Each structure stands twice: as C-alpha cells, then as structure tokens.
Amino acid sequence: MARRRIRCLHKWCLSGEVSRPSVVLLAIALVLSSPMARVQASTGGASLMQSIPERLAQQQEATPSESDRAAAQRAFQQGEQLSNQGTPESLRQAIEKYAEALRLLKAMGDRQWEAATLNRIGLVYSSLGEHKQALNYFNQELSIWQTLGDRRWQAVALEGIGKAYQSLGEKQKALDCFNQALSLHRTVQNRQGEAATLTSLGEVYKSLGEKQKALDYYSQALPLWRALGDRQKESQALNYIGLLYYDLNDRQKALDYFNQALPLVRTLGERFGEAAILTSIGALYNDLGEKQKALEYLNQALLIRRAVEDRAGEAATLNNLARVYDSLG
Template identity: 25%
Template sequence: LARELEYRQLEGNTLGKLGTAYSDLGEIRKAIEYHEQALALARELEYRGGEGVWLLSLGDANQVFGDWDTSLQLFNDALKIFESIESLTRQGETLSYIGELQIKSGEWEDARKNLEKSLELYNRTTPVGAIDVLVNLGELDSVEDRYERAFSNFQKALTIASELELSPKKVKIFNKIGRAHLMEFEFNKSQESLVQAKNCCESALELAKDLQRPLDQGISLRNLGIVYFKYSKIKESKNYFTQSLDIFQTLGARYELARTYLELAKTLAENNELLEAEEKTKVCAFDAIRRNFKELEVRSYMLLGDIVWKQDNSQYGYYLSAVKTASFNPKIYTKTIFLLIDRMKRMEKDITIEFIEALKEVNIEVHFGAFLNALASKIHGSKDYSIEDLPVELQEEFNNFPIASK
C-alpha cells in the first residue's frame, strides 16, 4: 500500500512537471490540463502539499489569460493549505504571486505588504526563493517612481540568479530592468537610461529565444518596440510591436496583449497617427473593462483623452472617465490628478473653467477639490481663496499654473 501511494504521488508530480514544462513553452492550456490532473490526484490521495503546489501553478497559468479573480482565489486557497502544514517557503512563494498580481491590478499598498512578508519568510528559509520577490518589489518601486530602490532590488535578484545559473529567472529580471529604464527615461529623458533599456531588452530577448520562452519573448519585443520608437526608428518599432502582438494573440495572454496594444497606441499617438492610435487604445480599453484590468483602463482613458483633445481641444470626456475609474486606488487616483492638472495647463481659459466644474462633480479627493475651487477663483480674477491647507505639491502646481488670457 505504501509503495502504491508513493507511486501515485510520483505520478501526480510527473503530471505537474509536465504542466510546468508546457507553461514554460507558452502552451498554457495544456499546462492547465496537466496541472488540473495533478491537483485531482493530490486531492484523491489527501496529499496537502501537492494540492497547494498545483493550486499555485493553476493560479499562475490563469494569470497569463488575465483571469485574475480565478488566480487570486487559487492563490488564497494555496496559502491556506501552506499555512495549515506550516510550510514557510511555500507561504513566501504564494505571497509573492499574490503581490505580483496586485501590482498589475493597481493594489500597490497591499502588494507591498504581501511582498515584504514574503521576503521576510524567504530570509528565514532559502535565499534562492527571494529572487521573484525582489523582482516584484523592484517592479513596484518602478511604478511608484522609486528608481534607485527598484534597481537595487533588481540587482540583488540578478546576483542570486547569476550565481546559481538560473537563466529563466535572468530573462524575467532583464525584462523588468529594461522596462524600469524606459520608465526612468520618461521621467528624466536621460540617454543613458535609454541605452540601458535597449541593452537589457536585447539580452532578455536573446535568452528567451535560447530557452524557448514565448511569453518572455513577447515582453522583450514589446519593450524593444518602445525603445526603437524613442530612437525615432518607426519602422523597426512597429515590427517589434507586431511580433509581440502575434505571440500574445497565439498564447491567449490577454493582459500582456492589452498592454501591448496600449504601448503601441502611445507611440502612434506621439507620431500623430491619431486614427490608428485611437483604434488600438479602444481595443485595450475594451479588454481592460471586460477583464477588470483597472490600471490599464485608467491609462487607456487618459490616452484616449489625449488623442481626442489633439483633434478637438474642447473635448475632455475621456479625462473624466479616467478620474472616475482611478477611484479604485488612492495612489493611482493621485497620479491621475497630477496628469490632469498638466493637461489643464494647456487648455483655453473657457474650456479650463468648464473642465474644472466637470471635475468637481466627479472628484472624491478633498485636497484636489479645494485646489479646483481655488483655481476657479484665480482664473475668474478673484482673490477670495486660500491654498495654505493644500499639500506642498498641489500648492506648487497652483502657483505655477498659467492663466490663459482667453
């Protein structure tokens, strides 16, 4: 009986490993099929550790398809099991997966809590497990514009992966570093950031091809599409984007596909190909709404607002949609507020007044509401306002706000 039990556990592990192999090759549906078989067998044998592992693998696979609700449920189910059997390493791994998902969904505060708890658990068990946590923390730092911290976390992860010769981990790290350098370039316009982005993305693509990891290839190609656009190599940029879209379409990787449409649309808009840019942005917005990719939805509305405003500077409806959608997350809401203030500076006086009134109706942030009231008074020529209670950043925006003559 013991031998039979051991054999069947081995069978389950083999099924699970086949699922992981197919996942690495980008055949996610086959991966799910094998992981579900492994999960069923683990439950039949009441093998709790195996059940948790295959729940985790299924959650990761569903994440590729953009089915985040299912992924989160599977991750939480796995976490309960690992807590019950007191597996600290697996708890750390699961919390890292949850944190990664929360970064994508814009739940940044919860992501940081889970990732820091994950890192603490790994520090008590095995350092190699910390690679993914450090990468996720680096990405979180990037989206919060903390680039020095981001690169520090990425470098720690890369050092561990290089020492242990973990090439699949290095692909992901190079892609994340490349993306962070692109974000840094948008922030400081440093050519050094762009050069670093190009080098990292090319390294990631070469490794991903060698290892036959199509999902990672798609991400590398998308990043290179952005890089080459920044170098004004439009034809090469579009070629990289097309290759990336083809891969994600084939894989059914809905989140990465939507994100790629948005990044392509941004380059098209900057190149004044507005009709095609609008079309691609709406594709992203549709998927974002349908699959609850809230952060992508906000970014889509902002880009649509920019595209429409370029064609008719009296239109601001999409900007209102962006701020309403951003209400799901305080940090994204604040970021959106400052983006809208930047847009307002370029509007004509009458449109600015209209836009302020429209924003006041949908705004949910007290300080921004006070800012809008004071700004309206300033534009109308009244001195009946006070900005003393505003945060310093809003005071600076108010003092630097140009008042159009007409």
C-alpha cells in the same frame, strides 16, 4: 531640479505623462514627455505581478541549460538598472542588455517572457523618442500574446502601439488601438487598464479638438480611479475635466472640478500641480468678476511657483495677476 520640474509639469498637461519603468512589465499608462523621460505603465494582472527576473529564476520547465536561464535573468536585471537611470546613454545600454536577454529567451522557447522583454525594449525606445522603433517591438509583442491567447496582455501591447501612433501623429490609428484595448480590458474586467485606456482616448480626442468627446472619456475614467483608490490619477482626471469645462466656457463646472482636485494634490504633496490648479482657479474667478478671490488664489500660486523655482509657471501666474490688476484699473 530641471528634471523634476519637467516630470511634475508633465502630470498637469493634457498631452500625457511618463515616469520610470517599474520593476515588472507595467505598460498601460504609457505617456511620454521627453527623450529622457522614464516610462511607467500598469495593469491589473495579478498573475504577472512578480518581477520578470524572479519569474525567470522560478521557472523550472525544460530549458537548454540552467546557465542560459541565469544569463537571461542577469541581462534583464542589468537592463532594468540601466533603464532606471534614465539618461540617453544608459537607455541605449539598456536596449543592448534587453536584446541579450531576448536572444536567450527565444532560444529557451519562453514566449511569455520573450513578449515581456519585447515590451521593455519598446518602452525604452519610446523614452528615447524613437517611436517607430518602439512600434516595431510592440507589434512583435502583440503577435506573441495573440498566439498565446492572453487577452489581458494583448490589451497592454495595444496600448503601447496606440501610444506610439499617438506620438507619431497618427491619431486615427491610435484611436483604433485604444478602442481595441478598451474592449479587451472590459472583457477581462481589468478596471485599472480600462481607466488608463479611457484616459488615453480622452487625450487623443483633446488633441483633435473634440473636447466633448474627450470630456466623455475622462468622465468615464474618473469613477474608476476613485473605485481603485488611486488618488493621484483621480486628481489628474479632475484637473483634465476642469480644463475641458474651462475650454467649453462652462466656468462654474470647471471651478467645481478644480476645487475637488485641489485638496487631493495638497494631500499628495504635488506642489507643481497645486500651483497649476490655483492658477486655474484664480483665472476663473477673474473671468467670473470676483477679483479679490482671483488675487487670493493667484498669489498662493505665485508663492509656490517661486518656492519650487518654476520660472515658466511664475511668469504665467504673474501674467494672470497683471490681467486682474489691469481690470481693476
């Protein structure tokens, strides 16, 4: 329950989001929440949508031996399985397996999947909170994609580098990487990557206290998520925008965006997100002087917090309820 709580709460904070690595190299939306977090990222690269083990098995180009290719495939698959377990011990073991695959791929001269495996190692180090190590592997990955002239995957690597710099507190370097990635995504018309990078830019500007800039980037990402049909990312963008309008003291606009996000999270079954938005709406109504509406939403949030055993969220909602009752006298 604790791990699920951390994962769900993370979706509704502005510092970023993380889930387990997918079977393929999907590295655009990398957001970290804890050393034990699992990382997921995505791109619109249809040509690379098969799993890396499958692609390794299918390649028929000249290699030192069929046994080397099979060994690389096997090591990579073992790395995936260990990475998906998400424990510190299994993540360390995953790095060893990926490194084994990497040695074989280098010997085979397979630069594309060498870069892909470097990315996987970088993602695991990110999951462990070892961002300097992650940065080293992402930079190696970027160099290969640049040599191969693959702009789509250069953008993926730049996104990983940007996330690492962001986690290390080097915000300007993160912005530089994200802006380079954004330009590449737009050049190759990767709308999913564009939306993810716009969101990353919004996160950095929010952390720098530049709320209007953050709002601009989240607002650019929102219609892209809608066009892509990604309702989860759409609901997150609506929530982010609502929170920023709240911070900017535009209560009515904040309320509008929260009310758009609420039915989406309910449809998705995101109970933690639903409780967070209900709490925000309740707090807004209290600020607007509509005390009964505030109580209605806050009590709905409280029931959910208790149902999912979210003690921290329950305490926050109780605090908001106390503020309302205190104002009623």
